[in-house]
Amino acid sequence: LHPQCTWTGLVLKGVTVETETMRDPTVTCVFRQNCILPCNVDPSSDTIIHWDHLTSGEHNVHSYYDTEDQLGRQDQQFKGRTSLFQDLISRGNGSLRLTGVKIQDEGRYSCYSSTERGSRKTFIQLKVEALIKVSIKLVENRIICSSEWIYPQPELSWSVNPPSELEINSPTMVHQTEEQLYSISSSLLVSDRLYDQTYSCTVSSSRNKKTASFCKSKLLVCYLKLLINVFTILSLLVFIGYFKTPNITHKPSESPNTSRPAVKAILS
CATH class of the missing domain: 2.60.40.10 (Immunoglobulins)
Structure with missing residues (x-):
């Protein structure tokens, strides 16, 4: 047995x-x-x-x-x-x-x-x-994170990268529907003086977890970093392709001796 x-x-x-x-x-x-x-x-x-x-x-x-x-x-x-x-x-x-x-x-x-x-x-x-889908968006000076139709009961947490000295203390609201599903939401007040930071919101249950992030940048640094990475990769591919291209030698249609008189005639 x-x-x-x-x-x-x-x-x-x-x-x-x-x-x-x-x-x-x-x-x-x-x-x-x-x-x-x-x-x-x-x-x-x-x-x-x-x-x-x-x-x-x-x-x-x-x-x-x-x-x-x-x-x-x-x-x-x-x-x-x-x-x-x-x-x-x-x-x-x-x-x-x-x-x-x-x-x-x-x-x-x-x-x-x-x-x-x-x-x-x-x-x-x-x-x-019920599978978790997280929505995150910026409304004025608040980042709002929400998720709907979740089961079992979820939890929500925030994180900031790079870490901030400001304490993240945002209330979380949980609502249960007639179908016993849960909705959860939270908002985070962000300072106008802080830029180039990524705010991440994680919604988790005992069986599932999802994270969504929002990048706050004064000069769109978050997107610029992505473009720089893409440009670097493309440049590398072009560089590799250049050295892999075979050298092609073109033969002149006329010898140097026959072409020189024609040039002199035009100049004269």
């Missing part, structure tokens, strides 16, 4: 029920996208499968028996969003396909399967994340 996995067997009306006890595997799904929860079943032509969501009780997600979907008990939360790979069930694949993932879908799931050889139940944890 696997050191982190044990099996317990129960005999119930002549049927052996096996339950795998181990740390639940975790699947991370992206908000509003599709996701697959894996489940292996015994290959059979008469497999019974019950998927349940075990958070806040036990709610039926999807059932399959008599070689077809049985959705009479399906919880309203999952209506029209679940399916099995029916052509693969007889080969041992009982995985659940969940579309349009919601924050409420997060939690523990069980996959119960039964055949003439016995039954088994496995568990899986589903975690939901």
Whole structure:
């Protein structure tokens, strides 16, 4: 047996029920996208499968028996969003396909399967994340950083390069929507006397992190530095190309002796 996995067997009306006890595997799904929860079943032509969501009780997600979907008990939360790979069930694949993932879908799931050889139940944890996109802009003398539609709850932090003696102490506002997503924003007051500094805003959650930067320069030094780097690279390429070009020697159409009289005639 696997050191982190044990099996317990129960005999119930002549049927052996096996339950795998181990740390639940975790699947991370992206908000509003599709996701697959894996489940292996015994290959059979008469497999019974019950998927349940075990958070806040036990709610039926999807059932399959008599070689077809049985959705009479399906919880309203999952209506029209679940399916099995029916052509693969007889080969041992009982995985659940969940579309349009919601924050409420997060939690523990069980996959119960039964055949003439016995039954088994496995568990899986589903975690939901909403990808972070950071917006940063300058409004008058404030740099505003914001991000929307985030999950789980994020944090926001500022940094300055080169470091400034001024203390960065800006309040952060967090708002949660009806879909349990988070919006976060913060603004930083910048001095008119400080230039050539890069202000970076980092928004992070327990599963994701993004950083956006704004360069404050009196003479557009930030962009000038970029142009200098590009010019240096182009100059180097031209220099290399010049020395790689083969030397071509052109033969004169006339000998020096025959060309000199013509020149003298014109000058005279």
